[in-house]
Amino acid sequence: MSKAKFTEVEFMICLAARAIEDNKTVFIGYGMPQIAAILAQRLYAPGICQVYEYGAIGPQVATPFMRNMMADARNSYRSFCWTTMNTMMAHASSGFIDYGILGAAQIDPFGNINSTMIGGTYERPKIRFTGSGGGNEVASLCWRTIILMEHEKRRFVERPDFITSPGYLDGSPNAREDAGLPRNTGPYRLITSIATFDFDSQTHRMRLTGMRESVTKEFALQNMGFEPLVADKLETLATPTTEELKMLREVIDPHRVVIGRVGE
Amino acid sequence: MKVIAAGEGEVKLTDADEIRQWRRTQKTRALTDKVIDEHEAVSRFVHDGDYVSYDLSSMVRGPMSLEREIIRQKKRNLWLAAKFTLLDSTILVAGGCVSKLDVGFAGLGRTLFAAIESGRVKTIDWSNGTLALRHLAGAMGVPFLPTRALAGTDTFKRSGAKVVEDPFTGKKVCLVPAVHPDVAIIHVNQSDRSGNARVFGPSITPLETATASKNVIISAEELISTEEIRRNPGLTTIPYYLVDAVVLAPYGAHPGTVPGLYTYDSEHLAEFFSAQDDASMQKYLDKYVYGTKSHTEYLELIGKERLLKLRENETIREGYYK
Numbered sequence: 001m002s003k004a005k006f007t008e009v010e011f012m013i014c015l016a017a018r019a020i021e022d023n024k025t026v027f028i029g030y031g032m033p034q035i036a037a038i039l040a041q042r043l044y045a046p047g048i049c050q051v052y053e054y055g056a057i058g059p060q061v062a063t064p065f066m067r068n069m070m071a072d073a074r075n076s077y078r079s080f081c082w083t084t085m086n087t088m089m090a091h092a093s094s095g096f097i098d099y100g101i102l103g104a105a106q107i108d109p110f111g112n113i114n115s116t117m118i119g120g121t122y123e124r125p126k127i128r129f130t131g132s133g134g135g136n137e138v139a140s141l142c143w144r145t146i147i148l149m150e151h152e153k154r155r156f157v158e159r160p161d162f163i164t165s166p167g168y169l170d171g172s173p174n175a176r177e178d179a180g181l182p183r184n185t186g187p188y189r190l191i192t193s194i195a196t197f198d199f200d201s202q203t204h205r206m207r208l209t210g211m212r213e214s215v216t217k218e219f220a221l222q223n224m225g226f227e228p229l230v231a232d233k234l235e236t237l238a239t240p241t242t243e244e245l246k247m248l249r250e251v252i253d254p255h256r257v258v259i260g261r262v263g264e
Numbered sequence: 265m266k267v268i269a270a271g272e273g274e275v276k277l278t279d280a281d282e283i284r285q286w287r288r289t290q291k292t293r294a295l296t297d298k299v300i301d302e303h304e305a306v307s308r309f310v311h312d313g314d315y316v317s318y319d320l321s322s323m324v325r326g327p328m329s330l331e332r333e334i335i336r337q338k339k340r341n342l343w344l345a346a347k348f349t350l351l352d353s354t355i356l357v358a359g360g361c362v363s364k365l366d367v368g369f370a371g372l373g374r375t376l377f378a379a380i381e382s383g384r385v386k387t388i389d390w391s392n393g394t395l396a397l398r399h400l401a402g403a404m405g406v407p408f409l410p411t412r413a414l415a416g417t418d419t420f421k422r423s424g425a426k427v428v429e430d431p432f433t434g435k436k437v438c439l440v441p442a443v444h445p446d447v448a449i450i451h452v453n454q455s456d457r458s459g460n461a462r463v464f465g466p467s468i469t470p471l472e473t474a475t476a477s478k479n480v481i482i483s484a485e486e487l488i489s490t491e492e493i494r495r496n497p498g499l500t501t502i503p504y505y506l507v508d509a510v511v512l513a514p515y516g517a518h519p520g521t522v523p524g525l526y527t528y529d530s531e532h533l534a535e536f537f538s539a540q541d542d543a544s545m546q547k548y549l550d551k552y553v554y555g556t557k558s559h560t561e562y563l564e565l566i567g568k569e570r571l572l573k574l575r576e577n578e579t580i581r582e583g584y585y586k
Contacts, residue, residue: 053392054320054348055466062580067530068350071324071466073523073580082466082583085348086400089393093412112417116389120381122422128380132391132419133348133369140413163418164389179416180427180436 006240007260008193010248011212012148013039014240015191016101019146023047024098025091027138030070032148033101035248035258038063042247049080051097053088053134057081065253089134092141095182100142102135104149106160109206109226110175111167111187111199113139113147114160122162132164139165140181144188151192156224168204175204195220196237200229210235266429268436269415273388274364275424276315276343278444280405286478291505295490297457298510302333302483302559305509309479310339314446317345317399317477320467321352323520323528327451327483328355329513329559335359336553345445346370347395348468351520355536357385358545359553366443368392374540389422390414392468394440399469401442402476408439448477451516452501453525453584455484459507460493460500464584465523467501474506483513485522513559515571524584526574532566 006014009032016036020026022045028037037050038061049058054071058080062073069075076082091097106114115135119126139145149155167187169175177183186204190197196210207229211220213236221227240248253259300308310316316334318327331352334342342361346353347368354371356362357379364386370376379385390398394414401409414420415427415438423440430437450470455461461482463470474480482502487510493500516522519532539545556562563571 052466054322054324054468066528068323068528068533070322071320071348071523072521072528073465073578073584076466076523076583077580079466079583084466084470084472085392085396085468086472089396089411089413116419123386124383125381128370128377128387130370130372131367131387131389134392136391136417136419137393137413140415163416165419166416169416176416178436180412180438181415182412 014244025049027097027100029102055083063252067257097142100138100145110171112163113165114162116162116164118161135165147190151194153223158226171204210237212237269427271423271425273424293505295458299457302511305481306333313341315343317445317473319450319470321349326352327449329516330449332553347392368395375545396469398443399472399476402444403472408441410437414438445477448473448480451483454486454488456490456493458504460504461502462499463501474502479508481509483511483516524581527578
């Protein structure tokens with residue numbers, strides 16, 4: 001395997017940027033999703049409308065990206081509309097938001113996400129995380145959710161310690177609607193640092209659809225805590241292009257706040 | 265209405281008619297001068313055990329000067345609505361002021377998470393959106409509002425929400441109860457002396473939070489005249505009769521940013537977030553919070569030159585100021 005010329009985060013961001021459809025509304029979570037949306041907007045999908053839970057609709061986010069940039073002047077730059085959280089959630093709830101992009105600490109076979117706690121009890125967790133933020137609304141209400149996560153065995157779990165944001169719940173055919181969530185919504189793609197997945201339309205189980213070049217199917221599966229379905233034909237995922245890396249490193253995130261540095 | 269599933273989380277319930285009566289008898293409609301300093305505002309309106317809510321945070325336009333004063337006055341056992349937060353919940357927990365967190369987004373840093381992991385701070389998990397909706401219900405004077413989110417998850421189970429059968433359609437719907445914070449602390453760009461307040465830029469729930477709460481403390485970057493308010497009423501976010509106290513607090517969100525006015529103080533934030541254990545956090549609080557008697561002294565400690573630099577560094581003004 002040749003020495004990587006890009007970081008795992010860069011790989012995930014590039015795949016996500018390519019997955020975003022032009023002229024759609026996209027609900028953006030904190031961190032990687034922000035960079036992916038900016039990259040998509042600059043290279044592939046100039047007509048996307050980014051929306052943020054804090055009330056910014058359609059910003060052309062100012063770059064370079066700064067640490068913890070959220071809700072500030074740079075992130076909200078040149079929006080179409082500035083409003084408030086209840087309005088943004090109403091837009092998602094009433095069906096105006098096509099995509100949501102989220103990160104995750106853990107994921108299960110049906111795309112349920114944990115970003116709340118691991119180990120111990122709820123009252124005394126071994127490791128506590130931030131909790132839902134707006135993630136529960138994004139995963140509940142947007143038409144399609146794209147999830148970004150490092151490909152590590154401990155993150156793919158049969159039963160997460162906590163389901164923060166809903167995937168296909170127990171995977172039964174109408175599980176989401178039966179719970180009270182909007183019809184025809186749910187996880188669309190999982191993008192990891194080495195592979196991509198979709199969710200089987202019948203069983204709602206996670207399905208391996210592609211690996212990064214020089215990564216084997218076996219390697220991808222070995223590094224998961226459960227066995228996903230595997231597509232008949234597996235795609236070889238193109239690594240970040242020179243143009244993508246130049247845009248990421250020189251324009252969008254030159255301080256390497258999110259994308260990191262090769263070899264770190 | 266048939267309850268199908270109920271979250272186990274503790275909910276602070278307040279009777280909507282009691283709150284109405286409070287508003288009738290305890291909130292003046294007279295255009296009085298409500299300007300006091302942060303010491304008086306916090307000692308009069310923030311009490312041990314209170315449910316406290318702030319507005320937009322992350323590190324943006326949070327009421328940091330009021331929070332530092334809450335820590336100085338050693339308020340205890342507060343129950344915080346931690347929606348879209350970062351600095352606020354983190355510093356108040358570090359200051360030992362908090363016993364319960366309604367979590368939208370808990371905050372950041374080892375001090376905060378260690379407090380939860382050790383059981384010192386109890387969490388009740390919701391989401392940013394459902395906490396915002398609970399404030400809207402409180403602001404509308406209705407006991408609850410429905411949401412299409414939350415159901416089916418452990419977040420729901422740990423919250424105080426309920427899934428019921430919609431009496432109109434028979435479908436399942438999740439209900440979240442109204443919240444009426446005892447006190448709201450909201451930092452704004454401009455206010456007149458009676459509390460007609462302007463927030464510039466996108467935000468979480470400034471009006472809902474102010475309306476839902478029993479008492480409201482506004483801290484303002486700048487005081488402007490009522491005449492100026494009347495000249496451009498479309499800019500008013502919060503009308504005066506919701507407000508109990510107005511505190512002048514230039515750089516009140518420091519080390520966070522007020523968009524269009526001054527940027528984050530990255531150096532100071534690095535110092536705050538590098539305090540990864542109780543001892544180093546105590547050192548931080550000793551220096552910046554207990555070591556200063558007021559917001560004015562705090563700003564002197566940060567230094568004029570540094571503060572002016574933050575203003576210079578905020579190059580984007582369009583959308584916020586002319």
